Amino acid sequence: MDAVRIDLHTHSTVSDGTDSPAELMAAAAAAGLQVIALTDHDTTAGWQAAVEALPRGLTLVPGAEMSCVSGPPGQRIGVHLLGYLFDPAAEVLVAEQRRLRAQRRTRVRTMAERMAADGLPVDPDEVLGLLPEDSPAGRPHLAQALVRAGTVSTVDEAFARYLASGRGYYVPGADTPVETALEMITAAGGVTVLAHAFAHTRGPTLSEEAIAKLAALGLTGLEVDHPNHEPADRDRLRALARDLDLVVTGSSDYHGTNKTIALGADLTAPDCFEELVGQASGTQLVTG
CATH class of the missing domain: 3.20.20.140 (Metal-dependent hydrolases)
Known part of the structure; x- marks a missing residue:
């Protein structure tokens, strides 16, 4: 067996x-x-x-x-x-x-807005609009947006360049x-x-x-x-x-x-x- x-x-x-x-x-x-x-x-x-x-x-x-x-x-x-x-x-x-789900969505929106302000092809409303209501948002959703736009080739590359702790667009959660x-x-x-x-x-x-x-x-x-x-x-x-x-x-x-x-x-x-x-x-x- x-x-x-x-x-x-x-x-x-x-x-x-x-x-x-x-x-x-x-x-x-x-x-x-x-x-x-x-x-x-x-x-x-x-x-x-x-x-x-x-x-x-x-x-x-x-x-x-x-x-x-x-x-x-x-x-x-x-x-x-x-x-x-x-x-x-x-x-x-x-x-x-x-509470955690709500703060995760707020965190992702903040990161997306900062990325968009710097000219990266990320639309905060689009990123969150693709998710089910009340679902937890996360950095992989931002990474997926960058992959779809052709800015990076993979989710891992998006994290390494933009989203990992210590990178410019990282925001800590509550x-x-x-x-x-x-x-x-x-x-x-x-x-x-x-x-x-x-x-x-x-x-x-x-x-x-x-x-x-x-x-x-x-x-x-x-x-x-x-x-x-x-x-x-x-x-x-x-x-x-x-x-x-x-x-x-x-x-x-x-x-x-x-x-x-x-x-x-x-x-x-x-x-x-x-x-x-x-x-x-x-x-x-x-x-x-």
């Missing part, structure tokens, strides 16, 4: 991916996955469409990736926290996700303190995994000491195997997870054509998956 293939971090058009939730489920089955988590940024809006499109034999882990920060003002580091199997109707969490997000997801019956914790190419990352503090607050796991983690970083994270008694996960962080990473590029071991979901109580896995 083939090993169970489990990918716990993917995005759809509900946030900044290029596959609809239904297309994503079909692509997961075609990629030979048996388990896939849908973790759009700051929203659960794609859950129902994904459930309705589940191919036979594919299991969906409902989730979301929350936009967070860590550290004091002036020294804050962007952090992404994956939440799985939480109650999507939990009022406090729903309100915070709504994100949730990671400790608060962790508390909200846990209170909603969910489990939490720190995403791409040592992805140094994305910008500053948390220290091992900071991760240990999150573990003491109830963090469930660490995303160890991720396309942006070098082998040495994976080894460090795996050892840290062992020392802190955290669940080890692996994921592709799939965004469709916005990134070159394929579904299943990194995977979660079945025993780790069972340990993770065994601690959740907010909602259920769904199998087609």
Whole structure:
């Protein structure tokens, strides 16, 4: 019998991916996955469409990736926290996700206006008008606009030249303190995994000491195997997870054509998956 293939971090058009939730489920089955988590940024809006499109034999882990920060003002580091199997109707969490989506749209509009003022072919109204109402906007949407205009060849080039942290058009977000997000997801019956914790190419990352503090607050796991983690970083994270008694996960962080990473590029071991979901109580896995 083939090993169970489990990918716990993917995005759809509900946030900044290029596959609809239904297309994503079909692509997961075609990629030979048996388990896939849908973790759009700051929203659960794609859950129902994904459930309705589940191919036979594919299991969906409902989730979301929350936009967070860590550290004091002036020294804050962007952090992404994956939440799985939480109650999507939990009022406090729903309100915070709504706030995050609104500020993400404001942030993208500000960046787009600055780019347009400098003569780049980006129309703020067009960028946001292409997105579903109340969906979270992100820098990949600006990158796509630059690709469509022929200013850059790829989304990666757009980030490198214009949109990455430290570039001229980058605007920081008003994100949730990671400790608060962790508390909200846990209170909603969910489990939490720190995403791409040592992805140094994305910008500053948390220290091992900071991760240990999150573990003491109830963090469930660490995303160890991720396309942006070098082998040495994976080894460090795996050892840290062992020392802190955290669940080890692996994921592709799939965004469709916005990134070159394929579904299943990194995977979660079945025993780790069972340990993770065994601690959740907010909602259920769904199998087609």
